Amino acid sequence: MLDDPKPTKLVEIDNLKMHFPIHTGLFRRHTGDVKAVDGVSFDIFEGETLGLVGESGCGKSTCGRAALRLYDITDGSILIDGDQIGDMSQKDLRTKRPTMQMVFQDPQASLNPRMTVQAIIQEPLDEHTSLSASEKREKVLELMDQVGLNRKFAGRYPHAFSGGQRQRIGIARALALNPKFIVCDEPIAALDVSIQAQVVNLLEDLQKEFGLTYLFISHDLSMVRHIATRVAVMYLGKIVELAPREALYAEPLHPYTKALLSAVPEPDPDLHDTMERTILTGDVPSPANPPKGCNFCTRCPAVMDICKQQEPDYREVLPGRYVACHHYNEVQTAADSTAASEASDQQSLSNTKNDQIN
Amino acid sequence: MPNGAQPVLDVQGLKTVFKIRGGEVHAVNDVSFDLRPGELLGVVGESGSGKSVTMMSLLGLLPTPPADVRGGTVTFQGQDLLKVDAETLRGVRGGKIGFVFQDPMTSLNPVYNVGMQIMEPLRKHMGMNKKQAAVRAKELLELVGIPDAERRLKDYPHQFSGGMRQRVMIAIALACDPQVLVADEPTTALDVTIQAQILELMKDLQERLGMAVIWITHDLGVVAGIADRVLVMYGGQIVEQAPTRELFRDPQHPYTRALLKTVPRVTGDREERLAIIEGQPPILGEHPSACPFRDRCDVALELCAKQNPPRYDVGNGHDAACFYDARTGGPRDA
Ligand SMILES: Nc1ncnc2c1ncn2[C@@H]1O[C@H](COP(=O)(O)OP(=O)(O)O)[C@@H](O)[C@H]1O
Ligand SMILES: Nc1ncnc2c1ncn2[C@@H]1O[C@H](COP(=O)(O)OP(=O)(O)O)[C@@H](O)[C@H]1O
Ligand code: SF4
Ligand code: SF4
Ligand SMILES: [Mg+2]
Ligand SMILES: [Mg+2]
Numbered sequence: 001m002l003d004d005p006k007p008t009k010l011v012e013i014d015n016l017k018m019h020f021p022i023h024t025g026l027f028r029r030h031t032g033d034v035k036a037v038d039g040v041s042f043d044i045f046e047g048e049t050l051g052l053v054g055e056s057g058c059g060k061s062t063c064g065r066a067a068l069r070l071y072d073i074t075d076g077s078i079l080i081d082g083d084q085i086g087d088m089s090q091k092d093l094r095t096k097r098p099t100m101q102m103v104f105q106d107p108q109a110s111l112n113p114r115m116t117v118q119a120i121i122q123e124p125l126d127e128h129t130s131l132s133a134s135e136k137r138e139k140v141l142e143l144m145d146q147v148g149l150n151r152k153f154a155g156r157y158p159h160a161f162s163g164g165q166r167q168r169i170g171i172a173r174a175l176a177l178n179p180k181f182i183v184c185d186e187p188i189a190a191l192d193v194s195i196q197a198q199v200v201n202l203l204e205d206l207q208k209e210f211g212l213t214y215l216f217i218s219h220d221l222s223m224v225r226h227i228a229t230r231v232a233v234m235y236l237g238k239i240v241e242l243a244p245r246e247a248l249y250a251e252p253l254h255p256y257t258k259a260l261l262s263a264v265p266e267p268d269p270d271l272h273d274t275m276e277r278t279i280l281t282g283d284v285p286s287p288a289n290p291p292k293g294c295n296f297c298t299r300c301p302a303v304m305d306i307c308k309q310q311e312p313d314y315r316e317v318l319p320g321r322y323v324a325c326h327h328y329n330e331v332q333t334a335a336d337s338t339a340a341s342e343a344s345d346q347q348s349l350s351n352t353k354n355d356q357i358n
Numbered sequence: 359m360p361n362g363a364q365p366v367l368d369v370q371g372l373k374t375v376f377k378i379r380g381g382e383v384h385a386v387n388d389v390s391f392d393l394r395p396g397e398l399l400g401v402v403g404e405s406g407s408g409k410s411v412t413m414m415s416l417l418g419l420l421p422t423p424p425a426d427v428r429g430g431t432v433t434f435q436g437q438d439l440l441k442v443d444a445e446t447l448r449g450v451r452g453g454k455i456g457f458v459f460q461d462p463m464t465s466l467n468p469v470y471n472v473g474m475q476i477m478e479p480l481r482k483h484m485g486m487n488k489k490q491a492a493v494r495a496k497e498l499l500e501l502v503g504i505p506d507a508e509r510r511l512k513d514y515p516h517q518f519s520g521g522m523r524q525r526v527m528i529a530i531a532l533a534c535d536p537q538v539l540v541a542d543e544p545t546t547a548l549d550v551t552i553q554a555q556i557l558e559l560m561k562d563l564q565e566r567l568g569m570a571v572i573w574i575t576h577d578l579g580v581v582a583g584i585a586d587r588v589l590v591m592y593g594g595q596i597v598e599q600a601p602t603r604e605l606f607r608d609p610q611h612p613y614t615r616a617l618l619k620t621v622p623r624v625t626g627d628r629e630e631r632l633a634i635i636e637g638q639p640p641i642l643g644e645h646p647s648a649c650p651f652r653d654r655c656d657v658a659l660e661l662c663a664k665q666n667p668p669r670y671d672v673g674n675g676h677d678a679a680c681f682y683d684a685r686t687g688g689p690r691d692a
Contacts, residue, residue, distance in 0.1 A: 055549040162638050192404040192639070193576060194654075197620045197632035204631075219549065226622040226632060249624060263554040264624045265579030269603050271625065272583040279558055280551045283519040 009079075010181055010213045011044035011067070016076035016086075018059075018066040022288060034288045036062040038237035039076075041314070044181070049207070049214040051228030051245070053221055053260070055284055059237045060217045064183040067215065068100050069093055081180055098128050098177035105186035107166030111158040117144070117169055118154040124176045143172040146209075147202060164195035171202065175210070183215045188223065200227055221264050225249050230320075233257045236295040237287050239314065242322040253323045255302045294326065302327060365392035365433075366537050366570045367416075367455075372430035374408075374415045377423055384642040385411040387594040389430070393538060398564055398571045400585030400602065402578055406639055408594040409574045413540050416440075417457065418447045434538070453483035456531030458524070460543040465527060466515040472499075472526050473511030479533045498529040503559055521552035525559070532563070542574045557584050578621060582606060587675075590614050593640045593650025596669065600676035610678035610685075612655045649681070657682045659689055 019033040036059045044050045052060050066073050069085050078086040081099055088096065104110040111120055121140045125131055131139065141151050147168040158166055167187060174182055184203065188196040200223065206212060218224050224231055225245060232242040233256065241254040252258045259278040266272070280299050285291055291298050297307040306326050314324040374386040386408045393399055401409050414420045416432040416439060432439040434455070439447060451457070459465050467475060476498055477491035486494065492511070499507035502525040515523055524544055531539055541560075545553040561584055564571055575581060581588050581602065588605050590598040590613065598611040609615045619633040637654040640646075649655070649662040661681050669677040670690060683690040 055551060164638070193578075193617060193621060194404055194635040194639070197634040198636075201632055201634060221550070222622040222624045225624055225628060249628075259551060261624055263550040265550075265553070265557070265577065265583045266623055266625060267578035267582045267606065267618060267621060268623075269582045269606050277554065279554050281555075283521060283552070 007045040007048070009043045010046040010081055011215070012077075012079040013043070013067060014041045014077040014079075016040050016063070016066055016078065017074040018062050018071055019074045032288050034286075035237045035290060036287055037066055038287075038290075040234070040237075040239045042232055042239060042242055044213055044215060045229075046180075046213055047207070047211050048229035049216050049227055051224035051231040052215060052217045052234060053219060053224050053231060054234035055260075056219060057284060057287070058234045059287065060219075060234055061185050063234065064102070064185050064215055064217050068102060068183055070102075098124075099179050100181045101174040101177070101179040101183070103167075103170050103174050103182060103184045103187045105189050107163060107170050107190065108158070110170060111166060113158055116155050116157060117149070117161075120158070120169060121173045121176060124173060128177055139176070140172075143175055146175065146206065147172045162195075163191050164198055167191060167199050168202065171199075171206070175206065178210070179212070181213045181215070183217070185217045186219070187216075189218070189220070196223065203227070221261060233260065236284060236290050238295060238324065239322070240296065240324050244320055247318075247321060253317065253321065253328060254325050255300050255327075256296050259299075259301065294324075363395055366395050367393040368431075368433040369412075369416055370431045370433075372412060372415055372432070373428045374411050374420070375426045375428055377426065381643055384645055385594050386415060387642075387646055389591075389594075389596055391589055391596060391599065393570050393572060395570055396564075396568050397586045398561075398573060398584055400581030400588040401572060401574045401591060402576065402581050402588060403591030404576055404639060407591040409591055410542055411594075412591075413457070413542055413572065413574065417451055417455065417540065418444075419451075449483065452479050452531075453534045454536055455538045455540065456534065456536035457540040458527045458531045458542065458544045460546050466523060468515055471512050471514050472518070476511070476526070476530050476533055479530060483534045494533070495529075498533060499526070501532065501563070502526070502529045503555075504529075519552075520548055521555060524548065524556055528556075528559070528563075532567070535567070536569055539569055539571045540574075541571065543576070544573075545580065546575065546577075553580070560584060578617065590617075593646065594642050595646070595650060595666075595679065597651065597680070598676075598678045599669070601674070604674050604676050608676075610672055610676065611651075611680050612657055612682065612684070613651050614678075615684065616654075616656075649679075661689070 016037055017039055018037040019035050021030050022032045022034060023029060024031045040063060042050065052063065054060055065071055067078060069078065069088065073086060076086055077084060083096060085093060085096060118140055121143055122136050125136045125139060141154065144151050144154060149165060149168050149172065158169065161169065188199050191199060204227065207214060216224065216227055228245050230242065230244050231248045232239050233254065235256050241257045248257065249261070252261055259280045262276065262278045278301055282299050285298055293309050294307040294312050297303050300307065304326060312324045312326045314322060317323050317328045370390045372386055372389040376383040376385055389412050403409050415427050418439065427440060430440060434450065439450065473495050476495040480486045480491040480494050495511055496507045499510060504510055504522060504525055518526060545556050548556065557580065573585060585602045587601050589596050590611065592613050598605065598614050609618055616635045620635055622629065622632060635654055640650045646666050648664060649667055652658045652662045655662065659681050667679045667681045669679045671677050681690055
């Protein structure tokens with residue numbers, strides 16, 4: 001991919017929104033929405049791995065699932081391999097499913113305990129292909145080889161396998177229909193440290209062999225640095241920064257990315273003594289009631305007045321580097337930004353007036 | 359760290375076995391360590407390595423059966439905690455030895471407000487009346503950095519975020535001025551930003567209150583940040599023990615060395631390919647008669663399959679349970 005001057009976009013997501021309605025009271029009235037994903041845009045190039053990081057509850061899983069249309073999305077456009085699937089009917093989606101697959105966090109919960117490994121891996125073949133029984137059996141065994149599972153165990157049940165092996169079963173199943181795009185949702189989070197590297201190396205090998213494109217969701221910033229080509233950082237339903245891996249880790253731009261990276265405990269006692277740490281105070285606000293202005297303003301160490309009034313634009317501030325933060329509106333000088341904040345004060349005042357009039 | 363001082367807690371030859379259908383699980387095998395006054399002892403190891411069972415055994419928290427604490431001594435304030443009567447042990451637990459577990463939701467009672475739950479040990483172990491306990495409870499919440507402490511005493515556990523609940527748990531553990539605090543993966547379920555807050559709090563509290571702490575984690579990064587000394591557990595045994603800096607500078611056990619190589623980092627050089635540890639952790643079906651790491655070890659010797667290595671002193675307060683000498687690259691001279 002690196003030699004390719006013009007990489008092709010396999011996935012193009014624009015202004016994706018996924019809101020979950022909140023119903024309360026005796027009559028289950030619709031009283032609000034959990035804005036789990038609230039207007040995110042990103043592309044994924046063919047053959048690359050886009051890492052998606054952020055604290056729990058920030059909307060990573062919802063984003064991954066919505067991108068595969070496992071939900072009826074609230075808004076936005078999803079182009080995968082040339083097809084607009086954002087508003088595609090379930091019937092048409094069925095024919096599209098083989099190209100896009102998912103690997104889940106908890107291999108225990110995502111595998112049917114009453115099915116043999118053979119049956120689990122074969123299920124997508126039953127659903128989507130017209131292969132004969134013996135062809136399917138052969139394909140399953142081939143898949144087991146590819147993910148490093150012993151063929152002899154095809155007749156066993158998931159509980160007889162370790163966590164790492166169960167994750168291999170999940171991966172084999174996701175590969176069954178020769179997909180192009182796989183969303184990996186925290187695929188190593190439930191695994192022990194000594195097993196994580198085994199699974200990550202497998203994912204990398206498979207990517208090379210089959211030219212796969214990954215959206216790799218994880219809260220583990222060190223593993224994402226290892227596996228991702230580019231990285232998107234999410235906070236409270238929005239992407240706050242997206243950059244090539246090297247640039248993001250060498251010089252994070254968004255205050256949230258900086259804080260997140262500085263909170264990672266590195267296995268190096270000397271580093272702990274010398275490192276400048278930004279300790280964020282407080283917790284992530286509720287996505288049902290995000291703060292006004294920049295959604296990070298309640299915890300941001302670099303917060304300014306304007307941040308509490310006006311949402312920053314998500315824009316390309318350097319080639320390939322996207323940030324949503326008022327500090328990177330390079331057209332604004334310090335004086336301008338004061339002006340901008342005054343302007344927005346006035347604007348919000350006039351909004352209030354309008355509200356009263358209405 | 360005051361070296362040579364009388365340890366506050368001294369564990370020798372601890373052995374715990376679970377009886378299960380069709381056999382046994384030898385969860386903790388001949389574990390020995392001491393805890394020195396004012397130190398923070400980190401215990402690292404992957405899941406199933408015996409970290410929790412070790413601590414639960416010494417606090418008498420395991421249901422027997424299925425657990426059977428088959429051997430060892432646990433000396434605390436001149437008494438063997440494995441021999442004292444249940445009453446005395448209850449007095450020590452939550453009193454002079456405080457503990458915090460991974461999931462505060464299961465250890466906090468959802469039907470009582472947190473004030474009641476902090477006051478309970480104060481009244482039980484410290485003989486305080488209701489009013490005194492209420493004052494102290496508020497101080498404790500302030501100590502662990504919960505804003506608006508007085509009002510929050512009336513809140514129920516579900517009204518706190520994960521990080522705040524863990525602070526409440528720490529407040530309860532600290533209620534009776536413990537000499538020892540045992541914290542079992544208290545930050546594992548938290549986000550890194552919240553974990554960083556709790557680690558900072560812990561370091562600060564430990565300095566101010568001068569207690570000794572045992573901090574269990576599976577994360578080498580966490581011990582690097584807060585521990586004075588580290589125990590590495592694998593397969594129910596302590597495989598390496600060293601002062602923190604020494605352990606990271608010069609790891610001796612093949613498991614520790616492999617573990618340090620397999621975890622990627624956010625700083626420094628990025629590795630093109632992750633180093634892996636082949637295979638799986640051992641199944642602890644019987645009393646080990648060989649090195650628990652031998653199937654995964656890339657420097658295993660013939661001897662390793664025949665005997666379980668003892669812990670060899672390698673100098674600088676550092677020991678490793680391994681027949682192979684990482685410094686010479688050959689078998690250890692016996
Ligand atoms: N089906 C659902 N109904 C209502 N709320 C949901 C649903 N799924 C997720 N959420 C909420 O959306 C937010 C984002 O969740 P999620 O995407 O799982 O975050 P992450 O994967 O980053 O931890 C959370 O507040 C979560 O509680
Ligand atoms: N109640 C139990 N019954 C049977 N085996 C148990 C029980 N509790 C723990 N074990 C076993 O004891 C071993 C050590 O477990 P534990 O101390 O919880 O590991 P760690 O805390 O290091 O993850 C594991 O093999 C585990 O399966
Ligand atoms: S816009 Fe303001 S509050 Fe938001 S990240 Fe930037 S400086 Fe912080
Ligand atoms: S005792 Fe032998 S098998 Fe065990 S870690 Fe040392 S060299 Fe490897
Ligand atoms: Mg998730
Ligand atoms: Mg444990």
